[in-house]
Amino acid sequence: MSKTPRISTDGSASPLGQNPFGALSAAGLPQLPQSAAPAPVAKVPEPPKKIRGRVEVRRETGGRGGKTVTTVSGFVGIGLPEKDELAKKMRAAAGAGGTVKDGVIEIQGDKREVVAKILVAAGFQPVMAGG
Numbered sequence: 001m002s003k004t005p006r007i008s009t010d011g012s013a014s015p016l017g018q019n020p021f022g023a024l025s026a027a028g029l030p031q032l033p034q035s036a037a038p039a040p041v042a043k044v045p046e047p048p049k050k051i052r053g054r055v056e057v058r059r060e061t062g063g064r065g066g067k068t069v070t071t072v073s074g075f076v077g078i079g080l081p082e083k084d085e086l087a088k089k090m091r092a093a094a095g096a097g098g099t100v101k102d103g104v105i106e107i108q109g110d111k112r113e114v115v116a117k118i119l120v121a122a123g124f125q126p127v128m129a130g131g
Helices: 080-094 112-121
Strands: 054-060 069-073 098-101 104-108 125-129
Touching: 054 112, 069 112, 080 098, 080 104, 080 112, 112 125
Parallel strands: 054 125
Antiparallel strands: 054 069, 069 104, 098 104
16 A cells, blocks of 8 residues: 555645635625624514314223323314324324324323323324323
8 A cells, every 4th residue: 555645734835726715805895884783583473373172192001901002082173194194293202103093093101291292283282181
């Protein structure tokens, strides 16, 4: 293996030639007055989210061999595709499996807090029901 010569990066003369930006200057550009501060950007408030209804978030173990499942029921006015999308977000956030059965979203494990956050973000009002 042969050693290749190193190229200097300190700005001195190099085999690459002169600095292409060396001739640029700020001459002719407008200057910002020292006393003028940039104007604050007005933040446009978000319109309030429409409350899409109350849903019940429960922890259930009955009929599941002692396994805990978080269920979400009481959806009004949404179809199966939107429930599937919500279930997908809940499964990803909770790091657990889940499904939609008979219009009820089921997430494996006691994940009520995670599920409630996703429901609030979607515009629902979650209510913790049961034990």
